[in-house]
Amino acid sequence: VAALQDEKNSLMSENESMNDRLEQLDDSLDDPNTVVAKKYFSAQLQLEQLQEENFRLEAAKDDYRVHCEDLEKQLIELQHRNNELTSLAEESR
Secondary structure (H helix, E strand, O other): OHHHHHHHHHHHHHHHHHHHHHHHHHHHHHOOOOHHHHHHHHHHHHHHHHHHHHHHHHHHHHHHHHHHHHHHHHHHHHHHHHHHHHHHHHHHO
16 A cells, blocks of 8 residues: 555656646747747748648649640540541542
8 A cells, every 4th residue: 555655646746747847838838939939830830831832732733633624625526526537538538
């Protein structure tokens, strides 16, 4: 029982220590002059920029998909037209 109480006290002490450290980290994020806060805000800015870039690329991909579908339709039409003209040329010969 004594060993378990010692372990419990040790774990409670470690838990308090971790909570104190967590509060310090939270406080350091609130102060924009700390290195941690600067890195955090820099990472957040980079994330936002990457999200915007991703959105832009997704929109461009959709535009290219539509353009590709249009070109495929034109290709099929031109192939049909070519076949028609080829058959007319054969008939003319």
